[in-house]
Amino acid sequence: MVSQNGAILALDNVSVNFGGLMAVNEFTFTLQKGELAGLIGPNGAGKTTIFNIITGQYEPVRGKVFFKGQDITGWRPDRVACAGIARTFQNIRLFEDLTVLDNVLVSRHSKLKASVLAAALNLPGYINEERVAREKAMELLDRVGLADLANAEAGSLPYGQQRRVEIARALAADPELLLLDEPAAGMNPEETSRLMEFICDVRDKFGLTILLIEHDMKLVMGICERIRVIDYGVSIAEGTPQEIQSDSRVITAYLGEEACEYS
Amino acid sequence: MSDKSRKTILTIILIGFLFVLAWLAERCLDEYVMRVVRTGLIYVIAAVGYNLINGIAGQFSLGPNGFMALGGYMVALLMLPLDQKKFVWFLQPLIWPFNAFSFSKPFFPLAVALGGVAGALGALIVGIPSLRLRGDYLAIATFGFSQIIIVLANNLIPITNGALGIKGIPEYADIYRCLGWAIVAVLIISNLANSSYGRAMKSVRDDEVAAEAMGIPVFRIKLLAFVVSGFFAGVAGGLMASLITTVSPNLFSFSMTFNLLIIIVLGGLGSITGSAVTAFAFALISEVLRFVESPMTIGPIHIPGIAGMRMLVFSLLLVLLMIFYRRGLFGKREISWDWVFARFGKITGKGAEAWSHKTERS
Known part of the structure; x- marks a missing residue:
C-alpha cells in the first residue's frame, strides 16, 4: 500500500495488459496537491495508458487508483471527470x-x-x-485569452488554438487535477514557449495540480518540478529535472544525446 | 424589451398565424388537399423526432416505423368504439382491458399522448440493449427490433387483429390537432437540441470518448435522445392511425423509416427546422408526383403506369443531393429569429451585424 499522506492522486501497483503485452507493469506513483509533474518515456512506454487508467478508460487488471484518498478504480470515465479529474488528448479531440x-x-x-x-x-x-x-464559460474563455474566438467553430481553428481550447474545455469542469497528454505536440518552438507560459499561468490562476506527458524536453525540463520516467511499462527513474538529466539509466533508455544538450 | 422576450412574442404570433392559416385552409381547400396537409404535419412530427436521434445525437437508428406502429396501435385500441371492437375482433376476442372501455372524442389528445408513451417505452426497451452498439451495428439492431414489432403486430391477434388490421378508428386527427402536435414537437425538440442536454448529445455525436472524459454520461444521453424520439414517433403513428382510420402492419412497414430517412437527410442531419420544412414538402411533393405513376404518352412512346415511380424520383434526388450538397438543404443550420432578422436586416440595410456567424441557437 502506497503512502498517501496528502497526495491528491495515488496509483498503487497498477498493471494493465493488452493481450500478452504488459503495457503498464506494477506502476506506483503519487502526486501532491499543487504539483506540476511530468511523465516521460519513449514511444510506446505506456504513458497514455497510465492516463487512461487514471481517467477510467481502462480498468487495471491489478492495483488501485486513489483520488483524494478515495478509491476510484473501475469508475466510468464520466464519473471520474465529475470527481475532479480533467484531461486533454494526444490527438486533439474537440x-x-x-x-x-x-x-x-x-x-x-x-x-x-x-x-x-x-x-x-x-x-x-x-x-x-x-x-x-x-457567463462562467465566457469568463473562463476570457481568462485563458480565447474570448474573441467564442463563436468560432472549433474544428476550423488553427492547431495551436485548438490545443488551447482543449485545455480551456478541461478547465471548465472545475477540475482539481489536470492531465495534459502531449500538449506541445506539433507545435513550433515559439508556440511551445507560449504554451509553457500558458500552462504555468493556468496552474497559478486555477490552483491546479497538473500531470503532463510530453516529448518536448525543453518544455518538460522547463516547467515540471518533478519528473517520472517510464520505459516498457515500468518506472525507471524519478526526480527533479536536474536529477533526471544526470541519471544514467534515463540517458541510456531514452534521452540519449538530447540530455547532454540540456545539461 | 429584451431580445429573448421579443423572440418569444414573435413565436407566439407565428403560431397564432399558423392556426389562422389552418382555419382558412380548411374553408378554402378541398378535402383531398387537406388530407395531404395533415399527412405533411404528421411527417413533420415523426421527422423532427427522428432527427434528434440521428442528426443531433448522431446515433444511426432505423427504428422509427416500429415506434410509430406502437403509437398507432395504442391510439387505435384506445379510441375504437366498443361495438366496433366486437366487430373487428371476430376471430379471437380482444384482451382486457381494451375490451372494456373506449375513449370519447375529448380524450383524443390523451390517447395520442399515450401513443407517444407507448413509443417512448418501446424505445427504452429497444435502446437499453442496442445503444451499446455503434454505427452500422446500431442501425442493424434497431432495424431488427422494429421488424420484431411489425412481426408481433402481425401475430398478436388478440391485441392487433393480425394482418387484417383494425378498421373504423374515429377520424379525430383534424388540421388543428395535427398542427398543434407538430408545433409541440418542433418547439420541444428544438428547445431540447439547443439546451445543455442537446449540447451533450452533439458532443456524443462529435466524439464519444472526449464527451465521456468531460463528464457526459454517454449512454444515458443516447438513451434520452432515443426515448424522446420514440415518443414523437408514437405521437405521429397515433395521429396517422386516426387520419387513415385503419391501422395494419403494412402501414408501418420499413418504407416509413426510409421516407423519414430521406426527409432528414434532405433537410440536413442536425437541423430541426430543416427536417420540419422538408417533411412537409415531402408529403406535398409526393402527392404532386403521383402523375409519374399514371400511364402517359410522350410523343410516340407510351409508358404504362408504374406504381412506385415516385420513390425513384426521390431516390434520384437523394443521390444528386449526396453528390452536390452532402450536408442537406439546411446543413446543421436552423431557421431562427436571428436568421430572419439578418435576412430582413440585409434588405433594410441595418441590423446586419445581428447576423451571427453561427445560427444554431434560436
Whole structure:
C-alpha cells in the first residue's frame, strides 16, 4: 500500500495488459496537491495508458487508483471527470462542429441541476442556470485569452488554438487535477514557449495540480518540478529535472544525446 | 424589451398565424388537399423526432416505423368504439382491458399522448440493449427490433387483429390537432437540441470518448435522445392511425423509416427546422408526383403506369443531393429569429451585424 499522506492522486501497483503485452507493469506513483509533474518515456512506454487508467478508460487488471484518498478504480470515465479529474488528448479531440463556447459548455453539463423536462420546456429555472453557465464559460474563455474566438467553430481553428481550447474545455469542469497528454505536440518552438507560459499561468490562476506527458524536453525540463520516467511499462527513474538529466539509466533508455544538450 | 422576450412574442404570433392559416385552409381547400396537409404535419412530427436521434445525437437508428406502429396501435385500441371492437375482433376476442372501455372524442389528445408513451417505452426497451452498439451495428439492431414489432403486430391477434388490421378508428386527427402536435414537437425538440442536454448529445455525436472524459454520461444521453424520439414517433403513428382510420402492419412497414430517412437527410442531419420544412414538402411533393405513376404518352412512346415511380424520383434526388450538397438543404443550420432578422436586416440595410456567424441557437 502506497503512502498517501496528502497526495491528491495515488496509483498503487497498477498493471494493465493488452493481450500478452504488459503495457503498464506494477506502476506506483503519487502526486501532491499543487504539483506540476511530468511523465516521460519513449514511444510506446505506456504513458497514455497510465492516463487512461487514471481517467477510467481502462480498468487495471491489478492495483488501485486513489483520488483524494478515495478509491476510484473501475469508475466510468464520466464519473471520474465529475470527481475532479480533467484531461486533454494526444490527438486533439474537440467537438469540431460545435463553437468554442459550446465546447466549453459541454464540460459544464455535469453541473446542471435542471431536469430534461425543464430544458425541453425552457422553464425559468433552466434558463437561469444556462445563463449562469454561459457567463462562467465566457469568463473562463476570457481568462485563458480565447474570448474573441467564442463563436468560432472549433474544428476550423488553427492547431495551436485548438490545443488551447482543449485545455480551456478541461478547465471548465472545475477540475482539481489536470492531465495534459502531449500538449506541445506539433507545435513550433515559439508556440511551445507560449504554451509553457500558458500552462504555468493556468496552474497559478486555477490552483491546479497538473500531470503532463510530453516529448518536448525543453518544455518538460522547463516547467515540471518533478519528473517520472517510464520505459516498457515500468518506472525507471524519478526526480527533479536536474536529477533526471544526470541519471544514467534515463540517458541510456531514452534521452540519449538530447540530455547532454540540456545539461 | 429584451431580445429573448421579443423572440418569444414573435413565436407566439407565428403560431397564432399558423392556426389562422389552418382555419382558412380548411374553408378554402378541398378535402383531398387537406388530407395531404395533415399527412405533411404528421411527417413533420415523426421527422423532427427522428432527427434528434440521428442528426443531433448522431446515433444511426432505423427504428422509427416500429415506434410509430406502437403509437398507432395504442391510439387505435384506445379510441375504437366498443361495438366496433366486437366487430373487428371476430376471430379471437380482444384482451382486457381494451375490451372494456373506449375513449370519447375529448380524450383524443390523451390517447395520442399515450401513443407517444407507448413509443417512448418501446424505445427504452429497444435502446437499453442496442445503444451499446455503434454505427452500422446500431442501425442493424434497431432495424431488427422494429421488424420484431411489425412481426408481433402481425401475430398478436388478440391485441392487433393480425394482418387484417383494425378498421373504423374515429377520424379525430383534424388540421388543428395535427398542427398543434407538430408545433409541440418542433418547439420541444428544438428547445431540447439547443439546451445543455442537446449540447451533450452533439458532443456524443462529435466524439464519444472526449464527451465521456468531460463528464457526459454517454449512454444515458443516447438513451434520452432515443426515448424522446420514440415518443414523437408514437405521437405521429397515433395521429396517422386516426387520419387513415385503419391501422395494419403494412402501414408501418420499413418504407416509413426510409421516407423519414430521406426527409432528414434532405433537410440536413442536425437541423430541426430543416427536417420540419422538408417533411412537409415531402408529403406535398409526393402527392404532386403521383402523375409519374399514371400511364402517359410522350410523343410516340407510351409508358404504362408504374406504381412506385415516385420513390425513384426521390431516390434520384437523394443521390444528386449526396453528390452536390452532402450536408442537406439546411446543413446543421436552423431557421431562427436571428436568421430572419439578418435576412430582413440585409434588405433594410441595418441590423446586419445581428447576423451571427453561427445560427444554431434560436
